[in-house]
Amino acid sequence: MSLVINKGFRDLLHIGNQSRPKIFDLAITIPDVLYDDVVEVTERVVLSSDRCQIKKQCKTAIGTTGEKVEIWEEIDKEKLTADLQKILDRGIMSLAVVLMHSYTFADHEKEIGTLAKEMGFSHVSLSSEVMPMVKIVPRGFTACADAYLTPCIKKYVHGFSSGFKGGLKNARVLFMQSDGGLTPVQSFYGSRAILSGPAGGVVGYAMTTYHKESDKPVIGFDMGGTSTDVSRYAGQFEHVFETTTAGITIQAPQLDINTVAAGGGSQLYFRSGMFVVGPESAGAHPGPVCYKKGGPLAVTDANLCLGRLLPEHFPHIFGKTEDQPLDKEATLKAFDNATKEINEYMRIEGSAANKQALTREEVAMGFISVANEAMCRPIRALTEAKGFDTSRHVLACFGGAGGQHACSIARSLGMTSVFIHRYSGILSAYGMALADVVHEAQEPCASIYTSENFQTIDSRIKELSTECQAELEKQGFSTSQIELQPFLHLRYDRTDCALMCSTENFPATQGSSKYGDFLQAFLARYSQEFGFSIPGRPIIVDDIRVRGIGKSCIEIEQKLPKSQLSSPPVNSMTKCYFDEGYLETKVYLLEKLQAEDKIQGPSIIIDQNSTILVEPNCEAIITENGDIKIKIGRGEIEKIGSDLDPIQLSIFSHRFMSIAEQMGRTLQRTAISTNIKERLDFSCALFGPDGGLVSNAPHIPVHLGAMQETVQCQLRTLGDDMHDGDVILSNHPQSGGSHLPDLTVITPVFYKKSKRPVFFVASRGHHADIGGITPGSMPAHSHYLWQEGAVFKSFKLVKAGVFQEEEVTAALNAPGVYPGSSGTRNLHDNLSDLRAQVAASQKGIHLVCGLIDEYGLDVVQAYMAHIQHNAEIAVRDMLKYLAHERNKSYGSDICQLKAVDHMDDGTRICLTVDINEQDVRQNQYMFSLVLS
Numbered sequence: 001m002s003l004v005i006n007k008g009f010r011d012l013l014h015i016g017n018q019s020r021p022k023i024f025d026l027a028i029t030i031p032d033v034l035y036d037d038v039v040e041v042t043e044r045v046v047l048s049s050d051r052c053q054i055k056k057q058c059k060t061a062i063g064t065t066g067e068k069v070e071i072w073e074e075i076d077k078e079k080l081t082a083d084l085q086k087i088l089d090r091g092i093m094s095l096a097v098v099l100m101h102s103y104t105f106a107d108h109e110k111e112i113g114t115l116a117k118e119m120g121f122s123h124v125s126l127s128s129e130v131m132p133m134v135k136i137v138p139r140g141f142t143a144c145a146d147a148y149l150t151p152c153i154k155k156y157v158h159g160f161s162s163g164f165k166g167g168l169k170n171a172r173v174l175f176m177q178s179d180g181g182l183t184p185v186q187s188f189y190g191s192r193a194i195l196s197g198p199a200g201g202v203v204g205y206a207m208t209t210y211h212k213e214s215d216k217p218v219i220g221f222d223m224g225g226t227s228t229d230v231s232r233y234a235g236q237f238e239h240v241f242e243t244t245t246a247g248i249t250i251q252a253p254q255l256d257i258n259t260v261a262a263g264g265g266s267q268l269y270f271r272s273g274m275f276v277v278g279p280e281s282a283g284a285h286p287g288p289v290c291y292k293k294g295g296p297l298a299v300t301d302a303n304l305c306l307g308r309l310l311p312e313h314f315p316h317i318f319g320k321t322e323d324q325p326l327d328k329e330a331t332l333k334a335f336d337n338a339t340k341e342i343n344e345y346m347r348i349e350g351s352a353a354n355k356q357a358l359t360r361e362e363v364a365m366g367f368i369s370v371a372n373e374a375m376c377r378p379i380r381a382l383t384e385a386k387g388f389d390t391s392r393h394v395l396a397c398f399g400g401a402g403g404q405h406a407c408s409i410a411r412s413l414g415m416t417s418v419f420i421h422r423y424s425g426i427l428s429a430y431g432m433a434l435a436d437v438v439h440e441a442q443e444p445c446a447s448i449y450t451s452e453n454f455q456t457i458d459s460r461i462k463e464l465s466t467e468c469q470a471e472l473e474k475q476g477f478s479t480s481q482i483e484l485q486p487f488l489h490l491r492y493d494r495t496d497c498a499l500m501c502s503t504e505n506f507p508a509t510q511g512s513s514k515y516g517d518f519l520q521a522f523l524a525r526y527s528q529e530f531g532f533s534i535p536g537r538p539i540i541v542d543d544i545r546v547r548g549i550g551k552s553c554i555e556i557e558q559k560l561p562k563s564q565l566s567s568p569p570v571n572s573m574t575k576c577y578f579d580e581g582y583l584e585t586k587v588y589l590l591e592k593l594q595a596e597d598k599i600q601g602p603s604i605i606i607d608q609n610s611t612i613l614v615e616p617n618c619e620a621i622i623t624e625n626g627d628i629k630i631k632i633g634r635g636e637i638e639k640i641g642s643d644l645d646p647i648q649l650s651i652f653s654h655r656f657m658s659i660a661e662q663m664g665r666t667l668q669r670t671a672i673s674t675n676i677k678e679r680l681d682f683s684c685a686l687f688g689p690d691g692g693l694v695s696n697a698p699h700i701p702v703h704l705g706a707m708q709e710t711v712q713c714q715l716r717t718l719g720d721d722m723h724d725g726d727v728i729l730s731n732h733p734q735s736g737g738s739h740l741p742d743l744t745v746i747t748p749v750f751y752k753k754s755k756r757p758v759f760f761v762a763s764r765g766h767h768a769d770i771g772g773i774t775p776g777s778m779p780a781h782s783h784y785l786w787q788e789g790a791v792f793k794s795f796k797l798v799k800a801g802v803f804q805e806e807e808v809t810a811a812l813n814a815p816g817v818y819p820g821s822s823g824t825r826n827l828h829d830n831l832s833d834l835r836a837q838v839a840a841s842q843k844g845i846h847l848v849c850g851l852i853d854e855y856g857l858d859v860v861q862a863y864m865a866h867i868q869h870n871a872e873i874a875v876r877d878m879l880k881y882l883a884h885e886r887n888k889s890y891g892s893d894i895c896q897l898k899a900v901d902h903m904d905d906g907t908r909i910c911l912t913v914d915i916n917e918q919d920v921r922q923n924q925y926m927f928s929l930v931l932s
Contacts, residue, residue, distance in 0.1 A: 001094040001147045002087045003035040004112055005140070009100070010038040013140050017249070024698055031248065034148040036092060039083045042076035043108055045069050045101050063104030064132075065446040066456075075108055077115065084119055093122040096147035098140035102128040103444045123151050130191055131251040132444050133543060138242055138249040142191050145250055149190025157185055172476075174437065176200050178254040180237050181438025181549070184475060191252045194243075197428055198222060198229045199255050204431025205396035206233040208627070209419045216417070219379055219393045221409065222428070223402035225265040226281040230378050231257045232393075241489070241500060253440065258378040264288075264300040264401035268367045270342050272874040275650040277371040289334045292319040292327045297338060299371050301331040303404050305364040306577040308613050310587065313606050335360045342646065358646075361577045366647030372408045373654040377661070379413060384662055394419055398427035403612035407601070410632045411615075418630040422590065425609025437550035439471040442543055449490060449522075449539040454513050460544050461486045461515050468548025477550035486515045489543035490522045492534050497677060498542050499525055529669060560626045563594035568622075576602055578616055590626075597622040640855055642862035649870060652863040656695035659847045660684050664697045667763055667840035672832040674768070681766035684840055686848065687711045688864040689758055695867065702738055703764040709736030710744050711760050717794045722757060724750040727798035727838055729808070731770075732791055740788040741767050741777045745797060745837035749845050751857055758857060759864065761844035763837045769825045771815035786815050790824065798838060805831065883915045 005012065014033055022028070048060065048068040059071045087095075095116050102109045106128035113124045127136075127143035161168040174182040178195040180203050201222045209218045210233055217234035232238055238256040242249060261279030265288060269276040277299065282288050286295035290304050303309045304326065311326040318324045343357040358366075383390040391414030397406035398421060406418045423430045441464040447453040465484045472482050491498035503516020512519065523533050569592050576585040583602050590607040598621055599605065601614035605628065614620045617633030640648055663684035671677045683699035691712035696704045713735040714728050722728075728746040731737045737744070744764040748757035770777045770789035777789035785791055790812045797808060812830055813823030824830050852860045886895035895915040902908055 001035050001096060001144070001151075002037045002039060002092045003033075003140075003144060004039045004041055004084075004095055004097045004116075006044065006100050007040040007042050010040050012137065013098075013144065016141075017137055022698075024701060034144045034248065035096065037087055037090070039080070039087060041080050041083075041099070041112065042073060043099060044073040045071050045099070045105050045108065047101060061105060061107075063101070064106070065104040065444045067104050067446050069101060069105045075111055077111075080112065081115065081119070084116060084121075088120060093120075094147045094151050095121050095124045096127070096140070096143040097124060098127045098136065098143050100136060102126075103132045103134050103139065104446070106132070123147060123154075125150065125191075130189070132442065133241075133251050134444060135251070138251040141249045142251045145194070145248055146189055146191035149193060153188060153190055153193060157188070161185075176203075176432050176435060177438065178252065179239060179438065179440070180255050180435065181440075181547075182432070182435045182552075183438060187439075191250060194250060194252075195254050195257060198231075198257050200431040200435070201229070201398055201428035202231050202233065202237070202255050202257065202431065203435045204421065204423075204427040205398060205419075206237070207431065207434040208421050208625075209233075209394060209396045210235065216392060216394045217388070218396045218419070219383070219390075219415075221375075221379070221395055221397045221399075221402055221406065223375070223397070223399040223405060224263050225284065225400065226261070226263045227259050228262050228375050228378075228399075228402075229257050229259050230375075230382055231255060232382055232388075236502070236504060239500065256382075258382050260375055260378045262299070262371055262374045264298065264303075266299050266371065268297040268299065268302065268338070270338060270345070270646070272877045273345065273646055273649065273870050274653065275366050275370045275647055277367060277374055287318075288331075290318070290326045290328065290331045292324055292330065297331075297334050299367070300401070301334065302364040302367045302371075303401075304328055304331050305335050306361060306368070307575055307582075307585070308404050308604070309611055310574060310604070310606070313611070332360065335364055339363045346646065361582075362647075365577060365579070366650070368405075368408075369647060370650045370654070372405055372412060373651050375405065376409055376412050377654065377658050379409075380658060380662065381665065384665065391415055396421075398424035400425050400610055403605075403610045405613075407613065407615040407618050407630060407632060410630075411634070416632050418632060420612055420628040420630070422607070422626040422628070423609070424612075425607060434552065434554055436552050437472065437475060437477070439468050439548045439550075440545065441465075441467045441548070442545040445489075445541045445544050447541045448493075449488070449519060449541050451511065453541075457488070457541065457544065458514050461513075461546060464544065464546040465548070468546050472548050472550040475550060481551045481553065483549040483551065485547040485549065487545040487547065488518045488522075488541050489545065490518065490539050490541060492526075493538040493540055495677070496674060499529070500543075500545065501525060534672065558626070559624050560595040560622070562624075563597045563622075565594075565597075568593050568597040568599060571606070574604070576604070576613075578602060580616065583616065590628075593622045593626075595622055595624045595626070640859050642858050644862075644866050649863065649866055652860075653695070653867055653870075655851060656686055656864075656867065657697065659844055659851075660686055660695050660697040662847060663761065663763060663840045663844040664699060666843040667765065667836050670836035670839045671765070672836070673826075673829045675766045676833055676836070679766075682763060683707065683765075684763045684844070685761075686844060687760040687762060688868065689756070689760075689861060691715050691760060692868050694759075694864045700764075703742065706736045706738055707744060707762055707764055710764075711746055711762055712736075714746055714748075714794055722748045723800065724753075725798065725801035726796055727841065729792045729795040729797040729834070732793040733785075735793050738764075739778060740772075740785070740791065741770055743767055743770070743792070743834065743837070745834065745841060747838070747841035747845065749848065751849060751852055758852075758861065759848060761841045761848070763840045765833055765837055767830055767833060770812060770830065771821065771823045771825070773821050775825055786818055787821060789815055797834060803835065803838070808834065879915050886915075 048070050056072055061069050063069050097109050097112050099109050109126045109128045113126050116124045125143045125147040127139045130146045131139055131142045133139055173185040175185055175188040176196040176199055177183055177192040178199055180199045202220055205220045220231040222229040239253045240256045241253055242251050243254055262277055265282040266278035267280045267282055282295045282298045286293035288295050288298035288300040290301055311328055314326050316323050316325050339358060339360045380390055395410045395415050395418045397418055403420055410418050421427055469482060485502055487500050487502050489498050489500050501518055501521040503518055503521050506517040506521040508514050508516050527533055568588060570586045571589045572587045574585050574587055575582045586603040588605045590605050599614055601618040602616045603614045605612040619631045621629045623629055667682055668677055675681045683703035685696035685707055686694045688694050693708040710730055730744050731740050742764050744762055746760060746762040749759050751758045769775055772789035773779050773787045779787055782788050815821045816823035883895040897913040899911045
């Protein structure tokens, strides 16, 4: 395919938005673009602005948003035709057309589209039609994805149809879209097909669980072979309108589905003293060890080793000849080798001197526990990031591997109920049969949400509703089957965070749109997600959208007869390994069970497509539809000691990391500035009682490298002058600061009236301005610290729980006393963001104290120290590996690493590291730093 874009913008999509999702990678890999060639079109349209000092005599027009545009340059059709012909001559038949401001003025894109089709291009995607939203970069990516995928989809559909008599000419063929709705084959486009498979699963559990088996909101847990998808449903599908897949940003409605690289095929490693699960996957080929194709140990092997998978209930499709059973013996042998390696490591490290060696089953159970904790993290993120309590949900579990982990994950998250549909192994396919047909109409808008604009907004909603109604009626739906849902895409002025708001539960009032009170809907959702509102700031309508739904009204549930037996029929007995050791476990066949059958754990329920584990202290009940509802019991909590346990080390690593991540989400939610809320220029971390870094979320590396010094500086400076309820603010370079606008908020935590802090939480955020001689507080020509803005060394931002607003305001304005300098230019945002940083600290404190309540202070502090020690081991192992590889390649005992950089004045910085493999074992390295 080829991209058609404004002259001078040929590299726009290659540059993208400069986001770095893997910011800790040493080399940031730029994703490949989808197009093969670029055609630059001579054309320019700009938004008219009274502030613009460039005055041109040109035509003007009013865009669909009501904005005035100036047409500075018309399309040079002669040159464009010649350029497009060159593309055609290369055999490229698909085009994506992306022009500046086409979201509001689409005439030029339509002209190019018409010309291209007349010349013989088989497919043309216009960004103004694919997704008419502001922001040319994501709109351009979306048009490219559509032009790239749609021809492939059309080819597939043609091949699919040709296999039927008459080519399905008079048949109604529907395809699932990423937004959870079905659409006719002729309206199925590439940009809306990205997540169509997982979307079926969301529809499946939403239609079969919510308000049928429970009134609680539902968390969808779809665990497959390579990854796990989690989502949430509380009466309405939760959509996102800008997502990034494989580095390509797509602007299209998609169900909000979070994916973690942990599934049945996730590989198992023991690395530098820690149990590691994934993200690498064994895949379907070669698959896990038990597939008999030479694959690595994976989560499936761990379940097989523990007796939770029964080979006799699997088809004989494994091995190179694909006619062999699962190979449990190979799995057990592989775990024997892993167990030997782990025990040998622990013996050498001296950490297991007073402990018995781990058994094969304990190792397998350890990997399962670590995998479960890894899958809990995105569920916490999905709920708590939006202000919901994770424990007040039902876990709807599906996917081939999900049933084996459902009870453990629900227990870890504090949930009391698990729901597993009878077709859980194929629920994504089943959900497609239940889905409604959807037609959406959307157009951009640039109005302020005020009563003066209600008439215009209402008329646009009515017109879009009429379009959706007509389209669905054309497909055979009656008026009674059609539901129309209006939405407004709203945001506060001068922010970039827009929310798509419906008026469900917000009926129209005298002072609102006739389609509902969108203002109250926006304020309620904004407060729910971000924890505050911004009174007095105008609210902008970015887009108007109507979702037309043709109700399928399909009822395909079959009622089961009630059980007449005192206990359900047991198919066989087996032994499964749990925390208590091997336990006698009953095996049931789902097809033999009837409504109201109760099954006590431990037990296994076998279905044709999945295996469901009911753990001890849990009870499964068969519903009248043949589904499985599991009540989760608490059971006895295993007592964890303070001595190093490699399994618990991995679990605590996940728990500490999750705390730092949730601090970050709280900061993002409650901050008000663009820098923190939208650019994500902040970092959060957890520190031990000595101020040493324990865990951090993958935020900004330069922050995290210096925050430990900042925390330890406060320990040295304040000593005993730190009290419960104090929060410290610092940005001074002598206190571990980076540059002055990076303000670090540190909270010492006293647990149950302890005399000294038991741990610290801290966050560092970039404030847009803190005063100084230039806006932005980063002058390149400063000579004194005050020229960069306000300075804090060990400032008590909060004393005894009281926010020191007057004192911090005075400090932020202090640079204004110097000639040519100013105090902060945005005090309101400074104070709001500082409060947000305090709130993030409180979130971290709450979570760590919960961890202490669960495990005990001595255990949590011990594992803080264990993780710090493990970080040293990991670095030592990396250096050892480098030395070994250099020795193997060059026959040299010394591995020498060099790096050279230069300061602004040209000063050369040269770092040399000499590593001797033998010395690494004694923790001896040679570093030299030279300035020249």
